[in-house]
Amino acid sequence: MIALTDSLQAAPSPSRLTIQTAAIAENCTAIRCLDWDRDRFDIEFELQNGTTYNSFLIRGESIALIDTSHIKFESLYFDVLKGLVDLAEISYLIVNHTEPDHSGLIAQLLKLAPHITVVGSKVAIQFLENQIHCTFKARQVKSGDHLDLGLGHRLEFVLAPNLHWPDTIFTYDSGTAVLYTCDVFGMHYCDDALYDEVPQLLEPDFQYYYDCLMGPNARSVMGALKRMAPLPISIVATGHGPLLQHHKQDWIDRYRSWSEAQAKAAPFVALFYTDDYGYSDRIVRTIAHGISKTGLDVELVDLQETDSHTVRELVSTAAGLVVGMPPQPESSTSLHPILSTILAAANRKQAIGLFETGGGHDEPIYPLRNQFQELGLTAAFAPILIKAAPSEVTDKLCEEAGTDLGQWLNRDRAQQQIKSLDANLDQALGRISTGLYLLTVRTGNVTRAMLASWVIQASFQPLGVAIAVAKDRAIESLLQVGNTFVLNTLEEGNYQRLMKHFLKRFPPGADRFAGVATYDASNGSPILAEALTYLECTVTRRLEASDHWIVYCTAEAGRVANVDGLTAVHHRKVGSHY
Ligand SMILES: Cc1cc2nc3c(=O)[nH]c(=O)nc-3n(C[C@H](O)[C@H](O)[C@H](O)COP(=O)(O)O)c2cc1C
Known part of the structure; x- marks a missing residue:
């Protein structure tokens, strides 16, 4: 096995970004983007050891690139890629998964080389169309489909839906027995070591990554393991961290036993x-x-x-x-x-x-x-x-x-769960009281509303508000970062009718505003005509808090309808209910 590696140092930058290239098999080069100082992935995923974004180049008679990198590597990545290959010679970009840390440079690549055919699952191609906003040549693949690059590099695709994202596939090169898995079997671990020589160093990050990203879809993991089982594997070429070669079967077996245990319990x-x-x-x-x-x-x-x-x-x-x-x-x-x-x-x-x-x-x-x-x-x-x-x-x-x-x-x-709570604790928690509010949202043709009491002002500069929204609320998916909404304050003595209306059990898709007087805020969401005040808000961050999202938003505009009115206050007996 060829194992020569080269490193290219980035120009001084606020965080250390380097690139390593290495031949991993005949005519196959790994391009590993090393993000040494990244300390967070999504909001909730704290990183101890940075991360890497791995991309691969396979040269048959046709040339294929597997995945790209994070946008922060734009100049470094293209410098290295152009040193390895004339972009005009690349025929295919195989997208194992479209999360921006791997697909962040696809738009730029297609601008430089628009002739490239993008190969991915049906879902991946749909996601990409929305992500990069330009037309491109695409080929959808399913389990069992092949792409022959020539010179022995015959690629086979394996669908692995829900392994973190719904669009995931694996790409298997039967000529080299390398299985390219992108997120799957990965870990957030940044190091010059190309392979998994010292498993003890990697175990905690490997397991943490599985628990955060793969464990929630344990059954899908088992399905993918079953589909890849007939393939003899020399290297598992993952999209994050070192490639798995020395202990590959052990890592695969861990996924199997963790997933079986998880699936049995859940x-x-x-x-x-x-x-x-x-x-x-x-x-x-x-x-x-x-x-x-x-x-x-x-x-x-x-x-x-x-x-x-x-x-x-x-x-x-x-x-x-x-x-x-x-x-x-x-x-x-x-x-x-x-x-x-x-x-x-x-x-x-x-x-x-x-x-x-x-x-x-x-x-x-x-x-x-x-x-x-x-x-x-x-x-x-x-x-x-x-x-x-x-x-x-x-x-x-x-x-x-x-x-x-x-x-x-x-x-x-x-x-x-509610019954098992300590009664004293439950009552003590219940003494936390708040106001009563109605969140209202319009996004395109969809409107939703929710009665909320877990609302507080959360910052002065900029003016910000935090709201705890249960993960299974209908309105939750309309409160993503960048979305706007209205926070209506209900008035003491004039909230019972509104509260009763919005606490009804609405069937899926129902119009929640039928019979309720509203007018439009400048951000497009409905303002309740009977509200005491309203604030126009934009979601800027979300923090995962077990069964709720803490949605932090900035308030851009607001008005009080009745200066003498008082906010409706919500007193509770227990903390296990709103
Ligand atoms: C007094 C009161 C306060 C509430 N406050 C919140 C809240 O702050 N966050 C939340 O997610 N749900 C809260 N709820 C529950 C929601 O209002 C919700 O409407 C209801 O369970 C229906 O859920 P759906 O909109 O997903 O159908 C509260 C309910 C009541 C009765």
């Missing part, structure tokens, strides 16, 4: 869909996102890729089921065989949700709904029928349907 919802059919893939992903907001695991099952034995096993172990109507088999009057398999393995303790994808010849949804109900399953949401192209409105409906399903499954657990 209830999950199985979502059955047909990837290629209608809008099935988009609908299923938004429902899955809604379920994940409640803390439950999800398992996406493409019916075309899964045998009936596996379907039966998943149905019999899942806490909840979501089924997207598959296309009716041609010239058949009986139920689709896979639906019969699902019905046969379902049990009455499960929650069920059904959706129709707009594919044209779906199995009829209502007879199936009736059959599940006859078996005693609880319909967690009304059947979702999507005929036209999904929009932001239908996305929100699907997300909320998923959240309703998850909340139904979690109902006993939530009750037990």
Whole structure:
């Protein structure tokens, strides 16, 4: 194995950024961007040892680049890449995953070399279209698809959805037996050592990374391990940290045992869909996102890729089921065989949700709904029928349907947690009192509102407010960094009607403002006509706090409607309720 490495030092910079290139196999070069001082990944992920973003160049008769790097490496990366290859000679960019730390330089690369064909999963190509806002040549790949670069470099693709992001694939080069996995098997560990020679140094970061990024999708990890099992592997070329060569099987086995333990302990919802059919893939992903907001695991099952034995096993172990109507088999009057398999393995303790994808010849949804109900399953949401192209409105409906399903499954657990609280502590906490507020948001055609009491002013300069928003709230996904909203203060003596209205249990996608007088703020969100005051706010940071997000926002404008009015105050008896 060739193991020569070169390093290029960056010009003086506020944090240390260096690049290492190394031949890792015949005609394969690793380009490792070393970010020595990075101390945070996302808001919640604290780093002890920096990180690296690894990209790879494979030269066959055609040349392929696998992933790029973080935008902070722009000049260093292109200097090195141009030293290795004439960009005009690169035919393919393989995108194993589109998170910006790996895809941050794709737009620049395509500007310099617009002839390049981007290869990725269907979801990755969709994500990229939204990310880089330019047209590009694309090739969607699925498990088992091949790309022959020549000179023995025959690439095979393995879908690994939900391994941190929904778009993930692995790329396997059968000529060198190198498996390129991007985030998977990675670790945030920055060091000149190219490989995993000293595992003891790496173990804590490897496990922390698994716990933060992969553990929440343990079942999907097991699915990907199963798909990669037949491949003989010489190196696991990850996108973060050292490449795994010396102890590769040990690292893979750790993923397997951690995921098996995690999957055994955690209830999950199985979502059955047909990837290629209608809008099935988009609908299923938004429902899955809604379920994940409640803390439950999800398992996406493409019916075309899964045998009936596996379907039966998943149905019999899942806490909840979501089924997207598959296309009716041609010239058949009986139920689709896979639906019969699902019905046969379902049990009455499960929650069920059904959706129709707009594919044209779906199995009829209502007879199936009736059959599940006859078996005693609880319909967690009304059947979702999507005929036209999904929009932001239908996305929100699907997300909320998923959240309703998850909340139904979690109902006993939530009750037990409250019961197990020490009564004195609960009462002491309950003496923290606050005002009463209504958050209102309009984003495009979607509006949402939420009654909130966990609201405080949080800074003077700039004027800032912090709000604790439960992770499974409908409004939560509209309070991302950069989003705007209105914070309405309710008035003492004049809040009961509004409070009652907004505390109703709204079905997924419902119009929460029907019958409520509003006018528009300059940021576009509704102001309640009966509010005492309003503030126009922009979300600038989010801090994960267990079951809530602490949403910190700046206040740009505001007005008091009644200068003599007082804020409605919320006194509580216990801290285990709002
Ligand atoms: C007095 C009171 C105060 C509340 N304060 C908050 C809050 O600060 N944060 C929060 O996430 N939910 C809070 N809630 C719960 C939400 O208002 C929520 O509307 C309700 O559970 C419906 O959730 P959904 O909008 O996701 O359907 C509060 C509820 C009550 C009754």
